[in-house]
Amino acid sequence: MKxxxxxxxxxxxxxSAKMSDPNYSAVLVGGFVQSQRDAAQYLSAHATDFGGAEAVVNAIFHCALIGLCFQRGYGRTVRRLTFDDLDAASAGDRRAALAARQPYVLEYIDANVDRAAMKDSLILIALAMESASR
Known part of the structure; x- marks a missing residue:
């Protein structure tokens, strides 16, 4: 389901409306790290590719928002992703797969992320979330 x-x-x-509250992003990022440990660890492992630790926090923030999209779209929380889920989502042309399955999630990523390595990782995690949410 798209x-x-x-x-x-x-x-x-x-x-966007809640970003004026400095605690909002901290709570969102912290919640993602606690509930999606393997995905957060995967993102942290790419810190150099993303441009440092601050960029990892930014990537985690985007993943948390993407997770909220799946939660609202599917009416349930995304289950905890595993490294196996990430491996399974890594096969093939990930951009094409996300464009076919969740075009508006891909549109969000493209509109909000500039660095190619971060986009690739967010696409991977979005695909894993999509598979885990079915």
């Missing part, structure tokens, strides 16, 4: 553009837009709009 997540509707309106759902992605609503999640992003709500996050």
């Amino acid at each position: 997540i509707k553009k309106e759902i992605v837009g609503a999640v992003v709009a709500e996050a």
Whole structure:
């Protein structure tokens, strides 16, 4: 099931409105790290590719928002991803796969992430979330 553009837009709009609260992003990032340890560890392992530790936090923030999109779109929380889930999602043309399965999630990533390595990692995690949410 494809997540509707309106759902992605609503999640992003709500996050934008809440960004004035300095605790919002910290809670979102912390919650993702606790609930998605393997995905967070995968992102942390790519710190150099992303441009440092601050960029990893940024990537985790984006993953948390993507997770909220799946939660709203599918009506349930994304289960904890494992390294096996990430491995399974890594096969083939990931960009094409996400474009076919969740085009508005890919649109969000493309609009909000500049660094190619970070985009690739977010696409991978989004595909793993999509598979885990079915």
